[in-house]
Amino acid sequence: MSYRKFEVDEQQLLEDIMRLRRDVRGNRFTSEPVDEKDLDRILRAALLAPSVGFSQPWRFVDIRDHETKASVAQVFKSENDKAAHLFKDAKHSQYQQLKLEGITEAPINLAVFYQHPQEAVLGQTSMPVAGQYSTICAIQNMWLMARALNIGMGWVSILDGKRVEQLLGADEHHEFVAYLCIGHVDTFYDKPELETLGWEARKAFNEVIFKESLQSKHTDHET
Numbered sequence: 067m068s069y070r071k072f073e074v075d076e077q078q079l080l081e082d083i084m085r086l087r088r089d090v091r092g093n094r095f096t097s098e099p100v101d102e103k104d105l106d107r108i109l110r111a112a113l114l115a116p117s118v119g120f121s122q123p124w125r126f127v128d129i130r131d132h133e134t135k136a137s138v139a140q141v142f143k144s145e146n147d148k149a150a151h152l153f154k155d156a157k158h159s160q161y162q163q164l165k166l167e168g169i170t171e172a173p174i175n176l177a178v179f180y181q182h183p184q185e186a187v188l189g190q191t192s193m194p195v196a197g198q199y200s201t202i203c204a205i206q207n208m209w210l211m212a213r214a215l216n217i218g219m220g221w222v223s224i225l226d227g228k229r230v231e232q233l234l235g236a237d238e239h240h241e242f243v244a245y246l247c248i249g250h251v252d253t254f255y256d257k258p259e260l261e262t263l264g265w266e267a268r269k270a271f272n273e274v275i276f277k278e279s280l281q282s283k284h285t286d287h288e289t
């Protein structure tokens with residue numbers, strides 16, 4: 067049997083795309099239009115994602131309309147104002163300085179929904195949430211494809227899902243999963259912005275990889 071074998075430089079390229087992928091917010095998007103062929107490639111990358119029982123439960127809404135974007139931005143604003151109060155002292159003032167979305171700045175917004183199955187899905191019978199997980203696999207594919215095309219993508223989750231569902235005409239079978247902002251950027255940071263701003267540090271290998279049980283840390287690798 068023959069199958070495509072990837073070469074060392076191709077493996078390195080995939081690592082580079084993963085390492086240099088960034089969450090992009092409104093402070094980095096430019097007004098340069100996105101070529102529709104590029105958006106098509108990003109969406110087709112989504113459709114290549116794995117899904118439980120090959121159910122492909124993802125649904126995408128392509129949003130360009132300024133009024134719709136403004137309505138979603140309002141939902142963000144009210145949720146973000148509430149969120150700010152959950153962080154205290156220095157974190158509270160730092161939170162208020164953060165730009166956490168690019169809804170109106172990005173030329174393209176994509177809302178991602180999970181379509182609940184109407185009958186049993188192979189593999190999803192014990193963990194129904196595998197359906198939502200599948201949808202998220204599609205989002206990661208898009209994020210990587212966008213970066214490979216030098217296009218930025220940001221994920222906005224500070225939203226009231228029910229309000230977004232109403233705004234975008236979702237029925238009871240469709241659950242809001244993610245709101246993505248897509249557009250060209252003036253730069254891609256080489257590190258997560260939240261790391262640079264001192265909000266969070268990248269966790270060490272040994273903090274998150276365990277050997278045999280969650281009770282014993284992996285010690286084989288350099289951190």
Ligand SMILES: Cc1cc2nc3c(=O)[nH]c(=O)nc-3n(C[C@H](O)[C@H](O)[C@H](O)COP(=O)(O)O)c2cc1C
Pocket residue numbers: 087088089090091165166167221222223224257258259260
């Ligand atoms: C499920 C999910 C939800 C996120 N929601 C937001 C959000 O609402 N606003 C925001 O600015 N970034 C959001 N992000 C982006 C993260 O902040 C970002 O991925 C993280 O800081 C690491 O940075 P990087 O993606 O540039 O590597 C989200 C990311 C994920 C995976």
